[in-house]
Structures are given as structure tokens and as C-alpha cells.
Amino acid sequence: MLRPLQTPPPPQLETPPMPVAAGSIAEGLSRRALAAGGQPIGYLMHKALAHPELISLAAGFVDQASLPVDAASLALQTVFADPRRARTALQYGTTPGHMPLREAVLAQLVADDLAAGAPTDAVRDISVEQVVISAGSNQMLHLLADTLLDPGDIVLCAAPTYFVFLGILQNLGVRSVGVATDEGGLIPEALEDALRRLDKAGDLPRVKALYVVSYFDNPASTTTAGDRRGPIVELVKRWSRRTKIRILEDAAYRALRYAGPDLPSLRAFDCEGDTVIHTQTFSKSFAPGIRVGWGILPRELVEPVCDQKGNIDFGSANLNQQLMAAVLEEGLFVPHGDKLREMYRQKQAAMLSAADEFLAPLAGVRWMRPDGGLYVWLQLPEELPAGPSGPLFDAAVEQGVLYVPGEYFYPSEGEPVARNTIRLSFGMQSPERIRLGIEGLARAINSVMA
């Protein structure tokens, strides 16, 4: 009746103990912990919260005033109005998550992809069993990395891309290899070149995944172009000759589109359903403090991912899942999204027009005009490094502005790191402060270039 403990014996996991100097910071830490040290994100978030006098164009936080207090409060009232439902929300749930929520997020993907002109029926074939809820999509990305990757494995990534995921890979001892991008996102030819090079070096069997933020990538806000989506999926399938290569499609920013038509997900091009893993979250489209995200997984990964998740936290908080299910049921999600998009559209316009006003006069300073997301990606003259130990970073802080150096967003191998880059976020600040921030940044660039 009960599944017996027929686990395969753990493979050769033995590693020799690592000699460390007594009293050093490293004493008694695991290899993973040593590899995790020094991630910049926590420090940046902390700095932004702790120094409200700085105009932070750094943190990828959502706008504080935009947070859906009324909608969340209404949804919680719905949950607590029914004592039976309230008790379920306060009890342990199952590891993959609350079924009505899983059904709702799957239905949303199918509806969005079909509306966006999905070329195949691939999304219609997804079963709700393939949907697993997580604590934000960040936890799902970590779970997937933990489930798929061993130390020494390789993940191809856009260069630049989401630095938190790069930190996860570093933490796992996994090699990140950067692939060139342009305004249409990841370049399929560059991807094929990278695979060819890795094959030549004998490293192809270690290539386990391609990571793509397919809508408004963090940091450059590029979206994978519509005519590249099919070819990228096809190309990855073709190169899965010896080892299965999976695509981790991070669609966190899909809902934050302010112009242009939506595009079908990469998942919509995966007819066999064995290649693309799609992750999403309510952190950007509703509220990050609720920490509800999810993954839509190939069938064969559902059990391994749930096994890992069961080990880590027993499943995400039932309360938060019931809350989000109620938000969707009560029709509170779409109106909030409309408000959000309108607000961010204005903030983005404020940043772009401030850039036209203050940055355009500076020689060699360029940026893209994205259709969505929370960021503007700035390229400086090549001789002007923007990193934390360079002169510009301190000059910007002196001018009252905090930004994220672009160098953090580069994988550890492959495409060279562009140190003359900056990520500017317009999420948290008012249009007025965005303008002041860009003005201050322009002064800082000017002073350093002088």
C-alpha cells in the first residue's frame, strides 16, 4: 500500500573534507555555502531600504503605493468568511499546491498563449498535474536548478540576464555561459555557435539547460522576438542529442507590457512538452510580499521537483495560495493589472523622457526603449566602468542616486562582461523622483567624464 523506501542507493557523492584555516570565515561551511557568499542582491535591497534619502533606481521592487491593499483585503475576507475554507488555508497543504490555484494559472497561460496567436496546440495538452506552486518563481528556479544540475554542469544564459539566477548557478557550482543578445533578445545563431564551441571542447554532455527571460528580460528589458521563439526551441531540441537540454523560460514580466501585442510563450512551441519549463509569479503582477509563483513542468519532472520541495518546505503556505485563488476568482486580478500597467507606463515614459533630456547630450551614452518591464538598460562610453569600485558608482551616490552596475548581470563565461553598463529601474520611484534621479546620474557621468 505504502510506497516502500526503494530509493536508488545514493550515487558516489563522497567528497573529501576541505581543509580550512581554523577561525576563518569558512570554518565548518559547506562547499555550497562557500560558493554562495557575496551575492550583491541582498546588500543592494538592504541599502535601498535603509537609505530612503538616496533616489534608488536600483531595486527591482514594485511601486509601494501600487500594492493591492484593498484587493488583498477583500480576497482574505472571502477566504475567512467561510470557516471551512479558512481552516484549510491554515492547515498544511500538498506539496504541489492548492488545486484551484493550479487550475487557474494554467488556464491563464492557455488563454494568454492562444490570444497571442500560439502556432500549435502544445499549451492545450498541458495537464494541471504539471503545475507546481512555489514561493515566488525564484524558489521554482532554485528547485529546478537543484533538481537538474550537478556541479560542473553548464547552463547557457542570455548575456546579460537576471543576476539572481546566475547566483543560484554559482551557488550550485554550475558554469553559466553567456550568449550574445540584441534588441530581439537571445540571438539563435549565437546560441548555435555557443553549442558548437562547447561540443568541440567536449563539454556538450554537461550542457543541461538554456535560461531565457522571454519577456522584458531583467536587466535589458528585451523580449525574445516572435520569429526567434520557434527556432530557439527547435534548435535546443536538435542539440539534445546525447543529453537532454531543457529551456527554463522565466516569464516573470509577461504581464508588465505597456505597448505592442503579446507574444506566445516559448512553451507554446514545445509540441512534445519535454523541453520548455515555464515559470511565472504574482510578485510583479500583484504583490511580491505574498510570494506565490509557479512552474509548468514536463511530466517527468513533476515528481522529482516535488520531492525536492517536500524536503525544503513541505509545500508553499496554503494561506497565500488560498488568497491568490480568491483574488483570481473574485475578479480582482485583471483590474489591478490594468492599474499597474498604466502606472508603470507613466513611470517608464518619465524615465525615457528624462533620459532624452539629460543623457542624450552625453557622448556615447545609449539606451533602448522597451515595450514593458521595469528597467532601462544604459550603455556608457566603453572607457567608463560603472562597477562598484569604479569612480561613477561613488559619484552617483554623491549625487543621491543608486543604480545596479551592469556587470552583475553577466554569466561567468562566454560573452565578455560589458562593464560600461547600468540597470535603471523605474518601479519604485515617482515620475518626479525618476526625473531627479536621471538628472543626478547625468551630473555624475559628466563629472567622471570631465
Place this chain on the structure above:
Amino acid sequence: MLRPLQTPPPPQLETPPMPVAAGSIAEGLSRRALAAGGQPIGYLMHKALAHPELISLAAGFVDQASLPVDAASLALQTVFADPRRARTALQYGTTPGHMPLREAVLAQLVADDLAAGAPTDAVRDISVEQVVISAGSNQMLHLLADTLLDPGDIVLCAAPTYFVFLGILQNLGVRSVGVATDEGGLIPEALEDALRRLDKAGDLPRVKALYVVSYFDNPASTTTAGDRRGPIVELVKRWSRRTKIRILEDAAYRALRYAGPDLPSLRAFDCEGDTVIHTQTFSKSFAPGIRVGWGILPRELVEPVCDQKGNIDFGSANLNQQLMAAVLEEGLFVPHGDKLREMYRQKQAAMLSAADEFLAPLAGVRWMRPDGGLYVWLQLPEELPAGPSGPLFDAAVEQGVLYVPGEYFYPSEGEPVARNTIRLSFGMQSPERIRLGIEGLARAINSVMA
């Protein structure tokens, strides 16, 4: 200004790719994922939820009717009545967690330990910076294991002990070595014997931790005796000659005491504050669906644990932390605890009196009468295995009863596995159903023994 990315180069993490048969379940999974397969807990929880007709004396769930609907609802109203506070609850927080909650849980430990007659001032010296909030204490246990342990390392554990933690260790490729226990919990002399044997075998440098559920251990509901607490801490410090050995003190059940005086935590005996890591949770004492637990860490582990947590989920959901902070502020926690204890006291009495009635007549069947917790640990005649593939498990299901086989609770080495044992939980069922369940179990035992 910004901390540069001065991470030490990742140590020799390279592992050769593992050959797997194409198409096998193992294709493309990491070693960790392979080692995680087949944990019984998810299956047991699922079975209990899916078959309400069975009297489940298996799941460690808390009583459904006991869940604090009114208290949680009141606390949420408090949070949402103040729009500024509500917005904070819906925004990202910091990785270590919401400061007022961290202060409150630390104050609770200090008050409890002093009231229980802590022999030293050790708990007074703990700073709030050493408190890190997690998604239940389960996530903190996983984070600590991930931060401290490499494959091949050794953790000493009571035999029997909490099987989910044993699963975490198996997942990490860590060896769990069982130490003998009796009614007073872990036996210090047996612990010293185990250390001596490991030293002789040259394995002492790999011993990184001792895991102790110090109050009403899961499954046997034993509490580490008061006169063993100091000696265990002293002994572990003494054996930390070459490698620092830490004590993971899991105090999840401390609040569920129905008789006898409270005891000071193991943490209270750690004057240097460098040995005992104390974990706790609101899952048993308030509501598991909120998933708020915490760790009180030695100073040098705070940053490494937060680095790991930042990688995994960016910090636990702010909403849930604000909710629990409001529960504590509004004085809703203690009255709920009093209600819970009264309810479980009655259920425990129902189980023990049913055992007296139906199990006492069976030759060779024995159990302990614990002062708290959620479990009764049953020992059967030695020739009667209780495992999932044995005759008793199926006979019990035929009689409408589900239990957890005791063999799951044994570390993989050290103390031999007692297959003639059963964990009975009285948490979820009514006194009437507990009585029926024990009666059914007695019939099953009788039928198999006949």
C-alpha cells in the same frame, strides 16, 4: 560602497557526468534529485487527505477544528487596518525577516528559558541579529543542512528521530548515524560511544552536527531529560577538537506540553553561543498553513544562512510574518495555545486510555506515556514487523487504520532499526475516532499475531 563580488573561487566542485540509461527515470536529474526520490512523507500526507474514510493515526497534522480562524482573521484585520502596514506586508522584505517578529520570538525564548530555570545567562546574550525567519522550521533545518554539510559528512541523530530531517540528510548525501535513546531522550554515554567509534574509524573530521528534537521528539515523544542537557552540550563542545560540531536543536513541540514543568532549551547551556542552533515554528503552536518558523543562530552562521536563503526565496513572505507579529502583539497567541493544549491533553488521554483498554491485553505490546507532543510510540513483539510491506500494515488498513511504520524514523547507520515499532498520532482525530482507531489497530495486531 557596494560590496564587490569578492567570492572565493568555488572549490573543486567538478563531478563527472553520471551515465544513465536513456529514457530511464534518472535521465537528466541531478545527484541530489536522485537521492531525494521516494521520501514517504508526501505520500503519507496525500493518502491521509485523500482517504478520509480511513482513521489516520499517521499524519502529524494538527487538529483541523483547532485552527485559529478567528485569531488569524483578527490579526489580518489589524494588519490591513493600517494601509502603510498592509503595503509593507505586500512588499518584498529583507532576507532575515520582519524585525518586530524576530524581536518577539527571541523575547519568547529568553522568557521561557528563564522561567524554566536556565542555569546560565547564555540566552540573555543573544542578539536579534541572530534570529532568521524561515518558511516553517523545516526550511530552516534544510537551510542549515545546506549551509553546513557536504556529501560524505556525518550527522549524529537520536534513533528514532524526525524522518523528514533524515530525508534532508539523505538528499544531501550526508550520513546519518543513530544514537541510542531511552525515556529521557538521547543518552549522553551512547553519544560519547558513537563519537569514540567514529574517531577510531578516522571519521571524526566528518562529524559536523548532532540533531536533537529536545522536546517531545517526533516520533517517540521523549524529551531530553533536564540533567542530560548540560552534559550533552559540554560533551559536543569537548569533541569539537578538530572540526566544529554543532547541535541542531529542533524545539518544534516545546509549546505542546500537557504535564510537568518546562525545561530550559539546550541553547541555554551554550555559554559561548557557538554550538547550539535553535529552531522553532508556529506550525504546531498556531497554524501550519502560515509557514512561519525561525532559527536562532551562532553569529558566524547568520550571513551564510541568509546568503543561502536569498538564493532560494529572497526571504519568507512578508504577509505571513506581519500576520504572526500581529497575532503576538494582539495577545492572540497565548490563549490559542491554552486551548490547543487542553484539546490535545484530552486526545492524548483518549489514546492512552484506549491503549490501556485494547493494547494492554496483547502480549509484548508496550508504549510510553509522554508529557506532551502529538505522538505515542508503540513497540510490538520483536517478531512482528510493522513496515509497509509487512502483514500488519495491510491488516491495519483493512481495519480502517493508517499509522506510520517506525522504521522510517531510523538513521541509516548506528543504532539498529527497530522494525517492530509504530508512530501513532493523536493530533487530527477526535477522541472517539482515536478510540476506534486503537481498537482497529488492536484487532489488526491480534489477527496478524494469531
